[in-house]
Amino acid sequence: MTAKFITLEGMDGAGKSTHIPTIIEMLKAHGREVVSTREPGGTPLGERLRELLLHEAMHAETETLLMFAARREHIANVIVPALARGAYVLSDRFTDATFAYQSGAKGVPADKIEILEQWVQEGLQPDLTLLFDVPVEVSIARLAGARSPDKFERESVDFFTKIRNAYLERASKNPQRFRVIDASKSLEEVAEMVKYIIATI
Numbered sequence: 484m485t486a487k488f489i490t491l492e493g494m495d496g497a498g499k500s501t502h503i504p505t506i507i508e509m510l511k512a513h514g515r516e517v518v519s520t521r522e523p524g525g526t527p528l529g530e531r532l533r534e535l536l537l538h539e540a541m542h543a544e545t546e547t548l549l550m551f552a553a554r555r556e557h558i559a560n561v562i563v564p565a566l567a568r569g570a571y572v573l574s575d576r577f578t579d580a581t582f583a584y585q586s587g588a589k590g591v592p593a594d595k596i597e598i599l600e601q602w603v604q605e606g607l608q609p610d611l612t613l614l615f616d617v618p619v620e621v622s623i624a625r626l627a628g629a630r631s632p633d634k635f636e637r638e639s640v641d642f643f644t645k646i647r648n649a650y651l652e653r654a655s656k657n658p659q660r661f662r663v664i665d666a667s668k669s670l671e672e673v674a675e676m677v678k679y680i681i682a683t684i
């Protein structure tokens with residue numbers, strides 16, 4: 484196994500969080516430390532920024548800047564130290580989500596996000612990104628049964644369609660890093676696909 488920094492991406496309700504325990508278990512079976520974290524968040528300050536990001540109305544570029552502020556903390560205090568000591572890092576969302584949500588759906592120019600990406604990440608990129616892809620109706624139906632919606636989850640079908648398309652476009656442009664999972668299948672089938680991918684990295 485060479486992939487150390489693994490990110491999970493996909494729309495709200497796609498199933499990212501559901502499969503994290505399985506992935507942790509598989510990585511631990513290789514005898515390594517696993518740091519499971521999430522964005523926005525992953526640090527005490529990042530979690531406070533997450534609260535603002537998920538519940539306060541703000542300009543899309545303010546949102547982008549706060550995402551990267553939280554990401555700076557996350558990279559400096561969690562991700563880089565963990566990778567440096569040889570741990571696997573599993574992050575529930577990372578920068579692909581900023582491209583999908585703030586650029587794809589909310590119209591922030593991608594080149595502005597690329598500037599922040601270079602500034603904040605200094606070349607750090609995930610080794611592997613699992614994209615949980617579901618049709619918009621599936622995402623909405625799953626969320627309806629799950630919990631009370633945050634700011635993003637109250638958006639329209641058009642908004643979610645733009646997110647899905649932005650994610651798929653990023654996957655097709657970075658095929659060496661992305662694995663696209665058909666997450667509309669049953670929980671068991673998706674779990675099998677996740678296990679297969681993790682076993683073959």
Ligand SMILES: Nc1ncnc2c1ncn2[C@@H]1O[C@H](COP(=O)(O)OP(=O)(O)OP(=O)(O)O)[C@@H](O)[C@H]1O
Pocket residue numbers: 493494495496497498499500501502615625626628629666667668669670671673
């Ligand atoms: N393959 C599946 N089939 C049926 N239901 C599923 C499947 N995957 C996940 N679910 C259900 O859909 C809901 C959302 O799943 P989950 O919380 O894992 O999504 P998520 O991608 O983490 O979403 P968010 O981005 O909002 O955190 C949960 O109730 C979960 O049990």
Ligand SMILES: [Mg+2]
Pocket residue numbers: 499500501575
């Ligand atoms: Mg989740």
